[in-house]
Amino acid sequence: MNDPIGDMLTRIRNAQLRGKSTVSTPGSKLRAWVLDVLADEGYIRGYEKSTDVNGHPTLNIELKYYEGEPVIRELKRVSKPGRRVYMGVKDIPSVRQGLGVSIVSTPKGVMSDANARSNNVGGEVLCTVF
Template structure:
């Protein structure tokens, strides 16, 4: 199966698993997905993730979802920049999510990072998604 938007696919898998109150969800492994998961883990939106390798060389990430009092920690996860419409932000125009309670995840020349890290590093980039 050919995927044109692997990040969007991963975010949809997370969203669907949380609606069904699953403890974990799997997604195919890639470098960009791993960096986005690193940001989600460091910001406290997921418990963690691990890489599972198969005999044929393929790999998957198993993502452990996080709940607080039976409610998902991630209330909203939304793809911003899509393959058909790329969205870029300079350091002065990085969007704030829910007055700082949420996070915008950016792909910058210094790597994938949260919006507050990008402001501190004084870099802009492509806005991949926003999490609240």
């Protein structure tokens, strides 16, 4: 798999289109950190770590809906394996005038754009969520 974050975002997007309550994805630390940000910002209910039949780590994500509609309206991958996107703290974009969130991988960890600005740190913009 070339783009594990992109794969996870696509799984979430597809599960929400189908109205699923949960979706599972192969587990990794980076995926868990991205899910932590999504949970902190209120876009998913949460997730739990488990292992599949072969002993591989798995993340089971609980999706969040409001009045039958998915809370996540738009989920876009910004930095891709073929084109990495790095931004300084002043260049980190605000999504939909602050209504959405950019998830940034910084030297201080994976965090939302607001946390990156408050910590005065830039990094790789992984994705945007609205």
